[in-house]
Amino acid sequence: MSGSIQDTFFEECEDLLEAMDEGLTAIEGGEHDQEVVNAIFRAVHSIKGGAGAFGLDELVGFAHKFETVFDELRSGKLEFDTALIQLLLRSSDHLADLVANARDGGTTDQAHHDVLIEALAKYIPEEEEDLTFEPMGLSGAFAPEPIMDDSEKTFEIRFHPLKEMYGTGNEPFFLFQALSELGELSVRLDDSELPGFDTIDAEESYLAWNLTLITKDSQDSIEAVFEFVEGLCELTISSDADPAEEADALAALNAAFGTDAEPTADAGQPDPFEQPAPAKEAEVSAPVEEKASLPKTETAKTEQRGPKPTLRVDLERVDRLINAVGELIINHSMLAQQIANLDAGDVRDVETELEGFKNLARDIQEGVMSIRAQPVKPLFQRMARIVREASSATGKTAKLVTEGEATEVDKTVIERLSDPLTHILRNAVDHGIEKPEGREEAGKDKAGEIRLSASHRSGSVCIEIRDDGAGVNRPRVKQIAIDKGLIPENAELTDSEIDNLLFLPGFSTAKEVSNLSGRGVGMDVVKNAVTGLGGRINISSTPGKGSTFTIILPLTLAVMDGMVVSVADQTMVVPITSIVETMRGSDEMINNLGADGTLLSIRGNFVPICDVAGALGLRQCHDQPPGVYLLVETETGQRSALAVDDIFDQRQVVIKSLDGVCGNIPGVAAATILGDGKIAMILDPESIIAASPSAAAFDTERRISNAIAS
């Protein structure tokens, strides 16, 4: 139970951190609105409140400091200035870290934590700082006593409510009832102050009570009962038993009441309200009746009517639904095939209905997909933080400008995009943006700008990271690639090819491993992450003007448009997104280049040919010329021609992951079920080409020059 509540807490924290970031960004942009400050205060406050419930002390402590500064700000005792805003931004980042650590069990950077605490404390006036946060409810008054005092004591309590008490909803009766739970209570009403009937003031409080409580609990527990009416009543509590006399007093009491010395809490405890004095009867039972007669309309409304109704659903349920929709689409194509195979006369009506079925299935699919779709805004907001961190770590000034934050992308894509984006942005700050002096010399604004944008582009999502830095240092990149043996020394590469060298495994331009983009992780990891999502990444760069990374991702990971082809009597699917062009092959288009392989000549350009059947080991010798070439473009911008036997169809296929079914097969991305119920492999052109000996990516130009030379 508490586990799931804690999950909700962390989910809520995400929302709150987001709200906080949004507010801080507004403040950073000069919007010092009272409501913005309030919203941030509430967000931090809620995080603190929830964290306290789960005993996350570190988080509570930090949130408290952070919140107190905001309290100062909203009460106008403190003004925003640049240094403070910077501190608040860093603190919000740290708060997010603390939440993440609390959730995932990481360790806090203690030094950083202390520095921030100290910095925040400077903005908090002394007396407020002293107001320490109490981690336990009710000042611990009702917490289990560490040492149980087994002996009973008798307390005499005089309770005289002031008239103010009656406006606060406190009822003497309930207080007495609570007292009676502590032990044996007797109540005597003191109505001696009641004036004559004609002089009575309805507003005044004339009644008082004298109570005797025999209890094992301490005086603190009794005071706790009266906690809410403190200051609203005259209250005296006296104990006739000071510790030394306690035993005697107890014995005397026992003798007086003729009870056993063994105290039992609930053994025939007389209800103090059973034989009340007549006057008290009226006084005490009144609220009970009032309560009973309260209108209690049975409204079974337990659902929340918030300002923006949302429903939180277990992701698993949505995924089950997506799976079912996938089956529905498969089912449709099977049905269509069956009907086509039928030896029936006129099936036009059936086909019309089937078309309707297909459209409905598509509608349902889109609907279900949209449940999983989320705006990229939270992701982008986190990225603002990455840029801030990277800037301060490198001593550069860079700001992140985001566009298209409302663009919706599949949840999994958003989750798995976080790391690659982080890496690209860090790189952009670390390698792209110049130092402030350098920028001034180049006639640019001192502060670098990184533009992060998202947009929908014909069935896919395009994410672009554009910096206005120095651009790729091509001579150096090329030299490094040569030094590392990634390319031959005499390689002739186009600018775009040089830029894309950055994505090669084992490539890193950083002279020394900086704590930012270092750690042995290169852009190849970024590329793998993007490819893993069925996407592509590209870089383009203009020296002195900056670089642009473009990530193209499929809208959904469950369904895609594919071209159904045949390869060595097998049916396979090639993702449409990677196909640039298709063409029927003819002999004059093929140029044999010795043992090196074959090139396809397309309108004067040469493209290496990759025989899919050969690459997958389905056919050893290339005896018959393939029927169709699929011109594909790889992530590095390289073009290759995939040779297949024939094209059957272009259709939407449901992606069935092969994870856990069989290992990683080079060239195969996933599988799908076709209309005839057969399973078809979905090919991954990129890895087929990489695996194909005849079409090694960077050899093209060299081979052309070789061919011309020979």
Add this chain to the structure above:
Amino acid sequence: MKTKVLAIDDSRTIRNLLAAALEEAGFEYHSAVDGRDGVDKYADVAPDVVITDINMPILDGFGVIEELRGTQINSKVPILVLTTESAPELKSRARAAGATGWITKPFDDQSLIFALKRVTGAAA
């Protein structure tokens, strides 16, 4: 008849914690997501006791108490304030508005139930 509680808090976590604690203790639990929502729901739910947070959007806890105790609604039911700080001026301000008592966040179930018993006499 179960004792009906209307809990007003903008934090989902706190609402969940309250729901868990109160339902287990045998209370009937209703919730509202901010002060305005709470005041709006008051008539429908007709609670025996109200628990309200102070820092909330749209209408804060003080506003909730003032409106519930105001002549329009003229509520007589106990109102407990759920607060993080136990600053005396906060308590007196809440009390001046007509609050019955307060529960300090983070609360433990035991003290929450104890506080509710003290103001409602609930047998739960």
